[in-house]
Every structure is written in structure tokens, then in C-alpha cells.
Amino acid sequence: MKLQDIVSSITDFSAWSHVQKIRFFAWYIHSYRNQERFNQADIRAYYDELYLDKPSNVSPYLAQLRDRKPKEVVQDKGGYYLVRQVREQFELEYGQRQTAIQVERLLLELPDKVSDLAEQVFLQEAIACFRCGAFRAAIVMSWNLAFDHLCNYVMKLHLTAFNTQLPLNYPKSRITAIATRDDFNELKEFEVIEICKSARIISGNVQKILQEKLKRRNIAAHPSSEVILQFQAEDFITDLVNNIVLKLV
Known part of the structure; x- marks a missing residue:
């Protein structure tokens, strides 16, 4: 090194x-x-x-x-x-910081590839949390970055397909169509992921990654005795950045 x-x-x-x-x-x-x-x-x-x-x-x-x-x-x-x-x-x-260095470099190279202002904020906070060893917070902020990126991806390229599928998956939902980015807040995150998969906006593999990372985010975000280690944060961030943020464009 x-x-x-x-x-x-x-x-x-x-x-x-x-x-x-x-x-x-x-x-x-x-x-x-x-x-x-x-x-x-x-x-x-x-x-x-x-x-x-x-x-x-x-x-x-x-x-x-x-x-x-x-x-x-x-x-x-x-x-x-x-x-x-x-x-x-x-x-x-x-010692043994090669993976951590690679993850930080991956995050630092993202600003040129992330144009949305909210995503930029989530990214900077994820970098700050990872650098100072706040791995639980780094997981939460990295999820926010990836999920916001997914919502923006839908808004820009697949809104019609999403809105067509929404009432089919969730006919009793409080909202029947998405018009603005804030409208996604009316749906639960797992519902957004399910609709995207059903509408073929994302693949089955991407769905599995998002579902698994959502469960991990929930564990990190809620008070618990579970310890979040550095390698867990590194794996979480690498998977989301490479398979969500950089692929859904």
C-alpha cells in the first residue's frame, strides 16, 4: 500500500x-x-x-x-x-486499511456522478460518518443516498411505469400516483422497491440488494445492542454504490 x-x-x-x-x-x-x-x-x-x-x-x-x-x-x-x-x-x-481506503475513494469520486442536491448532502454526510468511524451512521446515510438515487431515477426515466404499477401492487395506498419527489414519502421504502421490481424498473438482483440493505439499515437505525463493525459498513457502502448509485443512470 x-x-x-x-x-x-x-x-x-x-x-x-x-x-x-x-x-x-x-x-x-x-x-x-x-x-x-x-x-x-x-x-x-x-x-x-x-x-x-x-x-x-x-x-x-x-x-x-x-x-x-x-x-x-x-x-x-x-x-x-x-x-x-x-x-x-x-x-x-x-494497518489493514486497504478496504477502508478503497471505500472512501469510491465515495470521494461520486460527486461528479451525482448531480442531485439532496444526494450530494447524503453523500457528504456518509463520507464524514465513515471517516470518523461512526459506522452505524455511515450505513444510514449511505442508504439515504442510494434510496434517494432510486427515487430520482424513477422520476427522471420511469415515472409512467411506476404510476401504472403503483395501484396494482397497493390498491389501498394513500397515494395513487407520484407527481413530485416528495410524494415517495407517502409510500414505505419496501413498497417503492416492490413497485419498481413489478414494473421492471429494476431487476430481481437489484431488488434483492435493496431489500437486504434496507433490513441492515433498519438494524443500524434503531436502538439495539448489535455492534456495527467497520467491515460491515464497507460491504454495505460498496454494494449500494456499485450496484445502485452507479448502475441506475
Whole structure:
């Protein structure tokens, strides 16, 4: 994984102190360059790679890490290395983040493909929630983005087919036809999905994706003891963006 990709996922990296950055670069050298030792030149090179203002002398900062109790950096004849505990802390927080980086990049590339103002708002909130680790909220906002996109898709291209099918599926519905985007609020989300499938606006596979993600959204949106983990949010977002937002155009 490229250093820039990991750093891009850390919102406040530029504000880190030199000690924090050097410790981070050391971890990257160990974990992604498979080097057991590093030197001052290695650290300076990463400052240059990221176009960061580097200290005139790296040595005092490495000395701070070496002289701390407990030590965070050890120096021997081969150079410097991070102690195991520090490596494990960085690995836990920043390691194995390739999927998260891909998901964030997927979201960040969407604005050019999403023109509706409401969808733009949902997208920005989904990005903000995902970045700060609020995965339950990220699932809710990603669903809002995808469902709003579905409604806009119907409004733009398939309104006649939808309105023809609506009374056939739900003859007792409070609304008999959709005239504006807000009219969809008179229907339940699962009803909109069912009508779209019956009217052949979406395929059976898309229907299954939406139904499954709606159930997951409901779990995330309502108070419960269930824990929403990062990989669940990543899977949820990737599926909805690739199979709904990018396909229904």
C-alpha cells in the first residue's frame, strides 16, 4: 500500500508533531517496506515524498522516542526500530486499511456522478460518518443516498411505469400516483422497491440488494445492542454504490 493512500485517510495528519510523524513513518517502514531497521535518511525521504516541511535534524526526535520510559524506539548497530507494543498500536489503528481506503475513494469520486442536491448532502454526510468511524451512521446515510438515487431515477426515466404499477401492487395506498419527489414519502421504502421490481424498473438482483440493505439499515437505525463493525459498513457502502448509485443512470 502506498504511504500517500494511508495518510490521505488520516484527516489531521498535517497537524501531527514531528515525533508523531516520525513514529508513523517508522511503523510504515516496518510493516510495508519489510525493513527491520531504519535510519534518518529513510525518515527524511518520507517527508519529501509527502511534500511536508521536515525538521532540519531528525536525530533529536528519534532521541526523544529512544529515551522515553518505556522506550518507543531502540537503536542498535543496524539502525533504529520501533518496539513491538508501538508497532501493534499502529497496526491496530492504521494497518489493514486497504478496504477502508478503497471505500472512501469510491465515495470521494461520486460527486461528479451525482448531480442531485439532496444526494450530494447524503453523500457528504456518509463520507464524514465513515471517516470518523461512526459506522452505524455511515450505513444510514449511505442508504439515504442510494434510496434517494432510486427515487430520482424513477422520476427522471420511469415515472409512467411506476404510476401504472403503483395501484396494482397497493390498491389501498394513500397515494395513487407520484407527481413530485416528495410524494415517495407517502409510500414505505419496501413498497417503492416492490413497485419498481413489478414494473421492471429494476431487476430481481437489484431488488434483492435493496431489500437486504434496507433490513441492515433498519438494524443500524434503531436502538439495539448489535455492534456495527467497520467491515460491515464497507460491504454495505460498496454494494449500494456499485450496484445502485452507479448502475441506475
